[in-house]
Amino acid sequence: MEINSSILKLRVQNISPGGAFSSEVCEGPGDLIGMKAFVRYVAPGELVHAKVIRKKKTYLDALLIDLVEASPERISPRCHLFGHCGGCDLQHLPISSQRHYKKKMIEDFLAIQGGSSEKVDVGLIDATLPDYSYRRRVTFHIDKKSTIGYYQQNSHDIIQTLQCPIATKPLNNAISLLHELPFTKPGSIHSISIEEAAEVVCLVFRMNEPVLPFPDHSIASLEEMNYGLQIEYNNQIVYRSAKLPPFVALAHFSQVNEMANEAMVSYVCSLVESREVCDLYAGSGNFALPLARKGCKVEAVELDQLLVGVGKRLAKQEGLDKLVRFHQQKCEDFAPNLPSGYTVILDPPREGAYHVIKYCRPERSPRIIYVSCSLPELIRDLEILRRSGYKLLTTTFIDMFPQTHHVETVNLLEAS
Structure with a gap:
């Protein structure tokens, strides 16, 4: 509901999955005191003035007006379009703080919304990855x-x-x-x-x-x-044009941060203990091909026909086509027939793997490695997997998208 543009004083808490920071109203109209508000381009601990732009039943959306008490962590953004462009939303914080608060956001969501009484310590893959000039x-x-x-x-x-x-x-x-x-x-x-x-x-x-x-x-x-x-x-x-590389599906999905992706692929491969793997949402073989190089037999499932074609050509070029078999179909159509005993890798788009995980059972798929780029959908899917008999062992954060609120996690599950 749109309301009059009340000016509030907010105490900022932490970043939320959408990029705004959760805050508490500490001054303003009486009926709003103590209410949760979300505001962008602020930092935890800051006291700010903000204008209400939208009121929901349980929270407010607000627009930053000015800083009353600025965080000592705050820095000058590198880009003059920051705050106007729809891309970056964390350039006002140093990279160490960005990673700290994003990691804390993941931990908070796992604890509060994951429905688990056991705290999951979130790891961090390679804190030395570059914070700028990474996007390809x-x-x-x-x-x-x-x-x-x-x-x-x-x-x-x-x-x-x-x-x-x-x-x-x-x-x-x-x-x-x-x-x-x-x-x-x-x-x-x-x-x-x-x-x-x-x-x-x-x-x-x-x-x-x-x-x-x-x-x-x-x-x-x-x-x-x-x-x-x-x-x-x-x-x-x-x-x-003839200059285009032959084994690339341009403008189709691939990870935009090459160095972070290399670190993530190495880590995911280290979690695979079996010699047989089902790689769902496989793309052109981001995980399947490195696993095949280790000697694993991989069933790679991907809907995008062009990505499947690239994956097959790359596998054949490397002599891996006996180890990697690509299936061009929906993952939810393949999932009812998951081969028994295989480690399952899930790397779905932002909407998550809801239509696949309902077919996952510990007696058939004893280990799942779930790579997620959307925290709310991950929490939803982890709860479904928990009810199916899985236990979350580790969650590891990889900062694939510095200067933005987006997070990428690798989650290891086994039979509980």
């Missing part, structure tokens, strides 16, 4: 006035983005180049993905109309500068 894929939008950039916070308005400090240097070079291209009809472009793949910077244009985004000579110029180019219309590739 970004997606921009362009409007009819040729404004290129990210969406603004909570909006589809485009904010001009000339550089992005969390993107790698090659991507930032490509971002600068985008602003110089002579677009023929900017309104015909739905989105532009820039991606580092196999040491080639690739530009993927998704078109709303069957037209080229810029003149032919610009295409030739881009390719002369060693950029790979792909143009799509109506979910079909209408142009693909």
Whole structure:
């Protein structure tokens, strides 16, 4: 419910899964005192003034007005678009504090909403991972006035983005180049993905109309500068330059943080004790191929046809096609027939693995490694698995997305 824009004084507590920080109202209208409020771009312990923008039954959404007592941890954001762009929301905190508060958020959710009386200590994979210049894929939008950039916070308005400090240097070079291209009809472009793949910077244009985004000579110029180019219309590739790497599914799912992903894959592989594995939501083999290199037999299940094709080609190229078998189907269709005794790896999208885990039983799948990128859905799924006879042994946090509230966790479960 929208209400009048009351000005409140809030004491900030900790970050929540959506990126806002939970706070308690300590001054304001009497009926709001003690109520929980959520506000962005603050830090635990701070006392702030905030304007109420929305009232729910049990909490408020508020907009930061000013700092009454600033946290000594607070630093100056590196990006001048911080607070306006819809991407980063933690640049005002040093990376050590970001990781501390995100780790605490995971621990709090496991304890409070996980329904377990036993505290789970959350580990951290490699605290030395870089905090900037890590992102190997970004997606921009362009409007009819040729404004290129990210969406603004909570909006589809485009904010001009000339550089992005969390993107790698090659991507930032490509971002600068985008602003110089002579677009023929900017309104015909739905989105532009820039991606580092196999040491080639690739530009993927998704078109709303069957037209080229810029003149032919610009295409030739881009390719002369060693950029790979792909143009799509109506979910079909209408142009693909020869410079594009052959074993890459551009603009399809892959982890954007290469160093963090390498650390995570190594850790997940270390948790696999059996020689037989079912890798559900397998992508192009992020876990399946490294496990096969260790000698594991892997059933890899993935719906995306292009990712399955890439995975098969990579497996064959490495001589692993006898160990890795890819299945192009929905994971929930494969799950009722999970082979007995296999370790199960789950790496679902943000909506979680709800439709798969109802088929998991300890007597058939004695060990589950659940990789999650969404905390609320993880908590929901862990509770279902607990009722099915599993016990959560460890939860480990990997900071895949520094400067943002997003968290990636690796969760190990066995029969209780």
